[in-house]
Amino acid sequence: MSTGPAQGGREGEGEPPQSGAEEPAGEKPAGETPAAAPPPPPPMAPPRAAAYMAASTLLAMTQGFGMNLVAANIPQLQGPFGATTAEATWLMAAYMAPNASLSLALIKIRNQYGLRPFAELGIAVFLLVSVAHIFITDLHSALVLRFFAGIAAAPLSSLGFLYMLEAFSPARKLTIGISLALTNIGLAAPLTRFVSPALIDLGGVRALLHFELALAMLSFAAIYLLPLTPPPRVKVIEKIDIVSYLFIAVGFGAGAVVLVLGRQYWWLEARWIGELLVVMIGALTIAAVIELNRERPLIDLRWLFSREMLHFAAVLVLFRLMLAEQTAVAGNFFQITGLQNDQLTGLYGMVALATAAGGLLCAAILKPGREPGIHMAALLLIGVGAFLDSRATNLTRPEQMYLSQAMIAAGGSLFLPPAIASGFTLALRKGPQYILSFIVVFLVTQSLGGLAGSALFGSFITLREKFHSNILAEAMTLADPLVSGRVAQLSAAYGHTITDPAVLKAEGVALLGQQVTREANVLAHNDAFLVIALLAVGAATALAIHMLYIRIREAGARSGGPAAVEG
Template identity: 65%
Template sequence: MPAADPPKPAAAPPPFVPMPWPRAAACMTASLLLALTQGLGMNLVTANLTQVQGAFGATSVEATWLVAAYMAPNVSLALALIKLRTQYGLRNFAELSILGFVFASVLNLFVGDLHSAVAVRFMSGIAAAPMSSLGFLYMLEPFPPQRKLNVGLSLALTNISLGAPLARIISPALLDLGGWHALAMLELGLALVAFAFVFLLPLAPIPHAKVIGPLDVVSYLLVAIGFGAAAIVLVLGKLYWWLEAPFLGVLLVLAVASVTVAAIIELGRKNPLLDIRWLVSPPVVHFMAALLLFRIVLSEQTSGASGLFQALGLTNDQTRGLYVVILAATIAGGLACAAVMKVGREPKIHLVALALIAVGAFMDSRATSLTRPENMYLSQAIIAFAGALFLPPALSSGLMSALKKGPNYILSFVIVFLTTQSLGGLLGAAVFGTFVTIREKFHSSLLVEHVALTDPLVAARVGQLSGAYARVLTDPVLRSAEGTALLAQQATREANVLAYNDAFLVIAALALFAFAALLVHMGADALRARLRGPLATASA
């Protein structure tokens, strides 16, 4: 019998062919447009809840259901999208995704009440989930392999970070033009332009493979229910208060039960959707804890500055300059990260980012009721720059470690990263808002203890405040009551400022703690490497 042919070696990946610069520029523009479409769609409503609640005749708590409805499906869909893209092809995935977003944007134009708005926002959350993934892919497409995980990754993450400040910059003009429907029209216009880019600029195809099994669907539905319930609890918990509304407890039990059942199913599978054992390994838990801590620390900017100025009675129109500064600092941070990021530099970049956040948060902790946006330009620019510095090295190092374990671990890693960013962002906002509420009550009680009408200074202050009503109220008792109400408002405002200062100081302390922990970790790694050298020499 003739000898069997030796097995053929695996085919090498095709060499990278540089993309013509017009097409590369178009891909980068498409990435920016897709990221802005997703970011503005998520943040335009969040940044304008006060105006939106007026359009629908809702309370502030009822209007927040719009945010919860958007985030509930959005936080888990990345898990399904990666496998859908692999099984059905990248072009089909891209075109159907953007078409779904266009459809959801069209529905926004026909919203007339809060209930229909909540339903449409739920659909928008589903449709917007692929946008960030497409933004990543279009930015990585033009770069050679050695540049994808530093320059491409930094620029892609920077694009995604631009939606929040840009929403607060442009929304006042949009609301003046047409209220809620002007916001919806902008979202629709961006979606249509993005659809044209995706249709005219197809991404490089990837091999198809049948990767979705029946148990994948079951596990995903359980994870989606669990993450969605957790997202609703994190968005609404500080408004209904955590221990006051029974439905929050029911949702929390549902979240824990669903994720637990999904984990049990995955542990018993040969080819699981998620490798639970790897996810609970010490390195991955350490990575998740670091990302969650970063999201909590970064809530100083996403929830702190905007919340402080809202408590002081300022609107988006008055804080526009601050968000222009934040936008510019975010771009500068992303470009700086792309310039300096290399393998092995991640811990040093994280040290710089944590130090900058600690400095910026400490500067903000000295705010008063007379603080205005221009007083925070420097501190918020420092924090925005640091935020753009932190994420790309974290994603790059985590992705490299997952690749070393094998391609099957990429999906699990992506879930870790996106979950810490979506649910972690909601957790950071919830923790920050809860802390501020508790400290506001504490400071209010202290301030009110010293406010008594028998005190001549307090009586004089009430008389001064009630003088504003002298021309419209002739009854001195009513005037005194109005003066007392104004004094109570001032006390509440001062208590809010003190509470935000406490929160900023805690954020600075957390950043310093993380800085010290990272420094110790780097020192321990360096010491182990130094000790390993003599041992290797002796054994040789």
């Protein structure tokens, strides 16, 4: 499970990702004496560093609120747009289709045309799209705007990272800086769900859109008041890059739509799901063929499929699957028990606090060589939290999940920063040109991996609910005195309005069927919680075996060293 070296320092630890890691330095002419390395920049004054950290938080919240706006409020959006649940979910798919791959292109655009024009243009476009959202009145218009919102929001995630890293010295960018930046990203989802009910109470869906616009305007001001250090511009875009990226964008976009909507329309029922999968596979295959035959590829696929990068990608995918417990499974559990968003604000407030606490703790303790220990603590927190949730009943309320959900949130904040720092170090060891390939791994595992986690566990819950419903229904027969008594008890509430005994009995049977379905859903969610707990325990066991193997190998190397020298 460890994604980086367990011992020793990091090479390139002091490289600032925003200015020196992403742009390959120009080569010196033959015979020219290399110039002395420039002195490190002076540390930023604390008030100015705090301003950059606040700007990073603001940008992350702006991007995260836009991304989670629909997912957190699908029932509330159905009414104003006159849409079913499946139709409202298309708003999520429209946002994620372009957003899933656009960060890949923006890295090279930023390198070639400069950071400040990139930041100013990106936030200006996002502001315009946010203004346009206020005037939407129907679902089709909303779909178009959500598509452009996904495009416009892509620069904000990069800018949120860069502003946080700007506030720290090079030696702390891959420890404190990256921990706080990733914590901001993790805070966006629970905070969106925390503030949405209050905003809807104030002004309905329009209040959500006005809030998104207000965040965009504040971000616009922050970017103009606090410029980032401009890295040297390098001509890195080739014509074939555009062709390759278009195929990657089509492939990622099709995959995002399938993952968001596959469970709503069911995987084997809608023909267009299969057609989109064919498009995804075809587009990504063509992109891979182009990249494998280039001298300077946009993405180094050979390196991405190396053992160490496959290990790194597997760790991140497993992490995203485990975090689906909080982003998808727990939220759905309370929905099927009949709770609304305004009844869950306390839970999401607790999740936000635990996320912040985990991120601050990680920033305080993260150092080279500590990654396995931090990952072990994170996996144990996630595993114990998911196991506690697996004992839920239909009487479980949010207050009873405060502890377990806080453990999972803190574990998530602890897990990701060491993994990303280690992966970034792997890329730096190969050379600055590999940073873009590393970004692809992070992008796929976090954006598409997050969607895959929700789709996988959502489908698992659906299948397990059918299984438990069949088991429970088999035991339900009106010949059983307990069942017939329950039917009579449930139908008694309608005795004053329904006089026909057969209709009254049928109403009682229907109500009992609803209770059986609810119980089956509870059991299905408990199964999902337990699977996630087992995943975390299995990952922790694999990590412990890996750490033990490294210790044994190092002990053997130390004991064999003197003998080798004497020989």
